[in-house]
Amino acid sequence: MRVNTTVNIxxxxxxxxxxTASGTFGYGLEFEExxxxxxxxxxxxxxxxxxxxxxxxxxxxVETPAGIMNAIGLQNVGVEAFISEKLPLLKKYSTxxxxxxxxxxxxxxxxxxxxxxxxxxxxxxxNISCPNVKKGGxxxxxxxxxxxxxxxxxxxxxxxxxxxxxSPNTGNIEEMxxxxxxxxxxxxxxxxxxxxxxxxxxxRRPNIANVFGGLSGPAIKPVALAMVHKVSxxxxxxxxxxxxxxxTTDALEFIVAGASAVQIGTANFVDPSITGIIADGIKSYLxxxxxxxxxxxxxxLEY
Numbered sequence: 001m002r003v004n005t006t007v008n009i010x011x012x013x014x015x016x017x018x019x020t021a022s023g024t025f026g027y028g029l030e031f032e033e034x035x036x037x038x039x040x041x042x043x044x045x046x047x048x049x050x051x052x053x054x055x056x057x058x059x060x061x062v063e064t065p066a067g068i069m070n071a072i073g074l075q076n077v078g079v080e081a082f083i084s085e086k087l088p089l090l091k092k093y094s095t096x097x098x099x100x101x102x103x104x105x106x107x108x109x110x111x112x113x114x115x116x117x118x119x120x121x122x123x124x125x126x127n128i129s130c131p132n133v134k135k136g137g138x139x140x141x142x143x144x145x146x147x148x149x150x151x152x153x154x155x156x157x158x159x160x161x162x163x164x165x166x167s168p169n170t171g172n173i174e175e176m177x178x179x180x181x182x183x184x185x186x187x188x189x190x191x192x193x194x195x196x197x198x199x200x201x202x203x204r205r206p207n208i209a210n211v212f213g214g215l216s217g218p219a220i221k222p223v224a225l226a227m228v229h230k231v232s233x234x235x236x237x238x239x240x241x242x243x244x245x246x247x248t249t250d251a252l253e254f255i256v257a258g259a260s261a262v263q264i265g266t267a268n269f270v271d272p273s274i275t276g277i278i279a280d281g282i283k284s285y286l287x288x289x290x291x292x293x294x295x296x297x298x299x300x301l302e303y
Contacts, residue, residue, distance in 0.1 A: 003286040004293040005279075007041065007260050009238050010161035010186025012096060012123050014041035014261065017294055018251065018279040021242055021265030022046055022100035022125065022165070023072065024216075025275075027086040028093075034272035037093045039279050041261060044098045045086070047127050050112050052078035062198050062207040067217025067244070068266055069196045071210035074102060074127075079112050083119045096122035100165070106150045114157035123160050126150070129167035129192040141167035144179050151183035161186040163240065166231075168220075169195050173227050174234040181235045189240035189263060190231060191224045217266040218244040225257050232258025232299055246270070248281030258299040 005016040019042040025031055028043040037043060055075025062069050077085070082099070090097050099121045103109040113124055128141045128150075140146055147164075154162055164180040166173055168191040177188050193214025198207040206212075224243025232239055241259030245251050246267045254262050267274045286294060 001287055001290065001292070003283060003291065004295075005283055005286065007238075007294060009042075009240065009261055010123070010163065012042075012161045012186075014096065015094075016041045016279050016282060017255065017259075017261035018275055018282065019098070019240065019261055019263045020044050020268065020275060021263035022127070023070075024265040024268045027082070027090075028097065029086065029089055031268070031272055031275075035274075035276040037090075037095050039276040040095050041279070042096045042098050042122070043090070043093075044100055044125055044263060045082070046076055047074045047100045047102050048076050048079050048082050048112060048116075049074065049102055049104075050079055050108055050115075052076065052081065056210045059207060059209050060213075062213070064196065064198055064215065064217075064219070066219035067215055068269070069198055069208060069213035069215050070193070071208045071213040073210070079115050083115070087120050091120065098123045098125050098163070100125045100127055102127040106146055106153065109150050110153040110157060113154045113162075117158045117160075121160070123163060123186075124154070124158055125163040125165050125189060126154065127165050127192070129165065129169070141176065142170040144176075147176070147179050148183045151180065151185060155184045163187045163189055165192055166190040167192045168223060168227060174230050177231045177235050181237050185237060187238040187240060187260075188231065188235070189242055191220070191227050191243050194220055194223065216243070218246055220244050221250065225253060228254055228259050229257040229301060245278075246274070248278050248285060251278050251282060252285060252297065255294065255297045256299070256301050258301070260295075260298055 056073030221244030241254030
């Protein structure tokens, strides 16, 4: 049986629902020797700002039980170097490239999106989880007015799909998803990392120089699944599920919970070929179970 693994994310058609998670796959090129990039639904590159960013000082990464914690600090080459140096090398692949973007204020987000509109970027994923904003020191992820202003500005300057990456560190992620949908988002991705702390008992100091970091990996999967399912009951636009997906079973669980696609993050550090393995695994699952299309599984959780 010929199964259909294609999914539509806000008008962007992907050959399968497997995407990479920003910050865990570099600019895609770093994984060329480990996985056939043409097998993937989309490559989501690490967060891109208007200007280059060096990131936080080390230690920036530490293992935790059933996961890892990071405080990289959104290190990146900046939008101009991304367009001139990274994108041209990705053109040989048929896989769409999605640029994860961020800014220190609303205007910064809009300027990056505007610059990318003239590039080969297939979509943008807006990281609204960065707390370093000028607007009253508030975390941007929970600022409805700032989100609305940013979305309206980006939709005016970027003509392709706009995805918003949501933070689990807000009071009500369903409410934030609704704000995004109401202000023109074509899809949402969730969840970003959970705020965590790791301590060295010998020194009584944090293991991360930044003190706090973002927790990812299998430890957060139940939280991510719950949030994906709750948000799926609130909004109509597609959801991209993220959080502790280590194998095909994990990915399919997110789709059953309500996700149209998934992003693979921490698993790339364990097995750099895992994204291709999961893409093949989803196709095999559909075939083995007599399911014609991956869309038939989306949101089929029963209770």
